[in-house]
Amino acid sequence: MRLSTVDAEEQKNRIIESAVELFCTKGYEATKLDDIAKAANISKSPIYNHFENKENLFQVIVNRECDKYEEFERSIFLSDDSVFDKVAAVLYRCTAIGRTMEKLRTQMYFSSDSLTGAKERFRQCQNILIEVKRIAFNQALSMGELRKDCNIDNVIEMIFWFYRGMQAQISIGQTAWDEVHLAEMIREFIRLLKTRYAVL
Secondary structure (H helix, E strand, O other): OOOOOOHHHHHHHHHHHHHHHHHHHOOOOOOOHHHHHHHHHOOOOOOHOOOOHHHHHHHHHHHHHHHHHHHHHHHHHHHOHHHHHHHHHHHHHHHHHHHHHHHHHHEEEEEEEOOOOHHHHHHHHHHHHHHHHHHHHHHHHHHHHHOOOOOOOHHHHHHHHHHHHHHHHHHOOOOOOHHHHHHHHHHHHHHHHHHHEEEE
């Protein structure tokens, strides 16, 4: 029986959600399409109605996660808030939603070389996120919010490593995953950025 457009889309989303969960917990290589079908409560054949194969399914997931990140960061960095408030908002939100992205990225690099498309999409996403930040910091510099000696590339790198450090601690359970702790760490990081780069 042919599914309606709405039912087909719901089925596709169920497959994607099941695949994300399995890729993040079992890993790309260990996850079979049979596992995904079972988790999505369908037979395996409908998966091929939506995706060419497991690699294509992973690519669709990576594209979706990257699109989500790019859209979010653009919305924040195009706002009228101070550049430091923008950084805090991005760190808080992306550290919360970034666990899936980080797990997928880790699984991708531990998998076979076949995921070249997904790896390239991650690289593109990272470059886009860097460029979005660079534009915002250049604007803040021209508006006198930042000191003239502010090295924008260094600041962006600091933000990147703070984010990656938070994700690493969370993934190995060294940081309690609660909003209060996270907010305190981000506030302290922003205070250090302001001390070094803000025009007082």
